[in-house]
Amino acid sequence: MKKGIICDNLFKSYGDLAVLKGIDLKIESGEIVAIVGPSGAGKTTLLHILGTLDNADPNTNTIINIEGVSVNKMSPVRLAEFRNKNLGFIFQFHELLPEFTALENVCMPGWIGNHDSIKIKERATGLLSQMGISDRAHHKPQELSGGEQQRVAVARALINEPKIIFADEPSGNLDSDNATSLHEIFFKLRDQTGCTMVIVTHNDKLAEMADRKIILKDGKIMS
Numbered sequence: 001m002k003k004g005i006i007c008d009n010l011f012k013s014y015g016d017l018a019v020l021k022g023i024d025l026k027i028e029s030g031e032i033v034a035i036v037g038p039s040g041a042g043k044t045t046l047l048h049i050l051g052t053l054d055n056a057d058p059n060t061n062t063i064i065n066i067e068g069v070s071v072n073k074m075s076p077v078r079l080a081e082f083r084n085k086n087l088g089f090i091f092q093f094h095e096l097l098p099e100f101t102a103l104e105n106v107c108m109p110g111w112i113g114n115h116d117s118i119k120i121k122e123r124a125t126g127l128l129s130q131m132g133i134s135d136r137a138h139h140k141p142q143e144l145s146g147g148e149q150q151r152v153a154v155a156r157a158l159i160n161e162p163k164i165i166f167a168d169e170p171s172g173n174l175d176s177d178n179a180t181s182l183h184e185i186f187f188k189l190r191d192q193t194g195c196t197m198v199i200v201t202h203n204d205k206l207a208e209m210a211d212r213k214i215i216l217k218d219g220k221i222m223s
Contacts (some may be wrong), residue, residue: 004196005050005164010047011057019045021058021219023103029067029163032190032197034210041216044168045130050198051166052083061141067163084113088157088195091170096141096156099171102128103137106155113160115118118160125211127155127214131185147178165189167199171206183209 009157010023019042027033035043047048048054052071056062064072068087071079096105103124110120119201128134131151133144141149150170157165167186183206186197199206206211215222 003067003163004031005064005198007050009059009061010046010049010064011059011062011196012042012049012054013057018113019219020049021209023219024220025214027196027198028197030194031212032186032191034207034211035093035198036207036213037222042176042219043216047168047198047200048213051087051089051164052079052205053089062068068149081122084109085160086159086163087155088162088165089103090131090150090153090157090165090167090170092172093151094141094146094173094211095151098141101138102144102152102166105152106159108159109156110159124155124159127158128152131155133173146174147181150174150178150182151185154182154189158189162195164196164198167197167201169202170202171203179203182187182206 005025005027007023007025010020012020023046033048033175037043045054047126049056056064056072069082071082074082097108104125106124107120111117125134125137131154133148133151136144136148137191144152171182189195189210190197199210201207
């Protein structure tokens with residue numbers, strides 16, 4: 001089975017509100033794709049479903065295939081294991097745990113995955129160094145700047161060496177300098193690791209840097 005992401009006939013409604021109206025999409029392994037469109041178009045909903053954080057509407061014709069696996073047919077337990085092993089997430093507001101240090105936040109997905117604690121800590125330390133914030137490893141999120149917090153979030157997304165990273169407005173809460181720096185990190189990571197990246201963004205510069213731009217409007221893909 002081909003790697004990357006394949007979804008066909010994907011619908012999502014909340015009550016009477018139809019948010020996604022038949023999404024057909026293919027993303028190649030190693031591709032950086034920007035999902036753009038107006039607010040309310042369904043971008044984050046699509047990202048969450050592709051990232052297995054939410055479910056599409058029940059439909060026997062729906063296909064959601066991630067890295068050769070039909071994720072919409074998996075049990076919740078198996079899906080959680082698959083997500084932890086294969087997927088990484090970066091959110092606009094970082095979503096760091098305030099009671100833990102930067103290093104501990106980065107380690108968390110590895111600990112959840114029951115990986116060797118010493119090796120995970122070593123890898124987390126290396127990732128923080130790669131992000132240029134090794135001196136902030138033992139600081140808690142509230143002691144970090146917005147740019148530093150987002151770099152911690154990127155390191156956390158990478159800790160389990162995911163095949164796909166999903167990012168929802170990753171630079172939306174950053175100033176222009178930090179946003180530019182973060183965008184450069186994404187492309188370096190892709191070159192270094194070969195991971196696929198799916199990024200929801202309103203940042204025109206980031207969207208234009210991507211390998212491909214997918215425009216979503218009124219719950220449908222326009223191009």
